[in-house]
Each structure stands twice: as C-alpha cells, then as structure tokens.
Amino acid sequence: MLRALIFDVDGTLAETEDLHRQAFNRAFAAVGLPWHWDAALYADLLTVMGGKERLAHYIDTQHAAEAGALHALAPEIHARKTAGYGELLSECRLPLRPGIARLVAEARGAGIRLAIATTTSRPNVDQLLAVNFPPGAQPFDVIASGDEAKRKKPAPDIFLLALAGLDVAATEAVAFEDSTAGIASARGAGLPVLATRSRYTESHRLDGAFSAVSDLGEPGRPHRHLAGLAWPGHVVTLAALQDWHAGRR
Numbered sequence: 001m002l003r004a005l006i007f008d009v010d011g012t013l014a015e016t017e018d019l020h021r022q023a024f025n026r027a028f029a030a031v032g033l034p035w036h037w038d039a040a041l042y043a044d045l046l047t048v049m050g051g052k053e054r055l056a057h058y059i060d061t062q063h064a065a066e067a068g069a070l071h072a073l074a075p076e077i078h079a080r081k082t083a084g085y086g087e088l089l090s091e092c093r094l095p096l097r098p099g100i101a102r103l104v105a106e107a108r109g110a111g112i113r114l115a116i117a118t119t120t121s122r123p124n125v126d127q128l129l130a131v132n133f134p135p136g137a138q139p140f141d142v143i144a145s146g147d148e149a150k151r152k153k154p155a156p157d158i159f160l161l162a163l164a165g166l167d168v169a170a171t172e173a174v175a176f177e178d179s180t181a182g183i184a185s186a187r188g189a190g191l192p193v194l195a196t197r198s199r200y201t202e203s204h205r206l207d208g209a210f211s212a213v214s215d216l217g218e219p220g221r222p223h224r225h226l227a228g229l230a231w232p233g234h235v236v237t238l239a240a241l242q243d244w245h246a247g248r249r
C-alpha cells in the first residue's frame, strides 16, 4: 500500500534556487567580498549539495590562496545568507510549483503521511512552508533537513532519516526530486522516484526516476511528459499514484 510521499525542497516544492543565489550574493556584499554568482555559475555550483558545502567548494576551487581566511569567514557568510534568504522568500511570497499544494492536500485527505528530505537548512524549509501554508497548518509529518544527516545527497542518509521518522518502508513510499544527486539519494534509500524538471536542473539527467515530467501538473494545466511512466491527463494525482503503486507489486 502507498503510505507516504517524501519531497525534496529546492526545485521540487518551489523554484527556490535563484533566491538562494541572490541571498548568497547579498551575503558576500555584506561581508565586503566582491564576489557575484551569476545563474550559470550557480547552476554549476548546484552539483555540490548543501549551501555550506557549496560555499566551501567555491572557496577551495576559486580562492585557494586565501582559503584559510575565507573558511574562517564562511560561518558568518552562511548565517547572513540564511537570514537574507528568509527575507527574500517573504518579500516575493515564493509560490509552490504546480500541483504540489493539490497533491499534498489529496494525500492529507487520504491519510497518507508526508515528509521532507532536503539538504537545505531547517530555517529555509520553515520559511518556505510559512509563506505557503496557513499558520499551524503545515502538512508535513516529518521534516529531515540540513545537517541532521551526516552525509548530504547523493548519499541516501536524509531519505533514510525521513523514512525512519515516518516509520514506513521504502516500498510503501514515493520520493519527489528534481536533481541527479537527489534521485541517486532517494534510490539509494530504496525509494521509487518521480522527477520534475526545475529551472536550475534543466541539464540534469533524470535517469533513475520511474517517471520524469515538467511538473506535477494541474487539471486544466497539464504537464509535459519527459520520460518513463506517463500520467493520465498529464496530471499527477494521488489516485494515479496509488494505481501505479498497486500495480508494481
């Protein structure tokens, strides 16, 4: 039986990546660094999962000569980035991607459990949910985020943590992802993965997913099918997910 849905956050629940990029740039300016991450560079840097890890990788590869001093400054940069990201999210009221709120409501109504498995820091998750769900109505039973898992995606740790929190088996759940590393992480935890393509993962291979689509779609606003299983009416509904899940045993 399908008992749980587990969602990645950045690129999957919402197109958050460009706000992360802008927040990094604001943080660099605030500490007096003349750095600017443009969209193309940020797309490359997104192969490193986790904001702190991404920053450390950039320092090591682009500013190796001053790496010691820059790593010492990194916690302040990251703290300013997280605060700035929260401000940007609230300012622009960043919406969820097509179909997310509908599918979450369908699952909630059917007693299906919901979880988040993300490498992003917890305040970033809370802020996105606060912007998109009424106070006190946050629908996720389990939120596994940031540094709770020792190894970031593509390691399976964060999805395993979400499964343990939900107390369901991987075969009873479906993961939603938008990146190559995220798909590998979920698959490593034994989860089937439905991939949606996001703005910043346009070049990513979505191979490991049993179905890849442009987004979940809405009735009257169908998605584009990309690969693997296609969905009736080009919309991912809970009923269609349950049908697919029942058929794979």
Ligand SMILES: [Mg+2]
Pocket (backbone or CB within 6 Å): 008, 009, 010, 011, 012, 177, 178, 179, 182
């Ligand atoms: Mg993602």
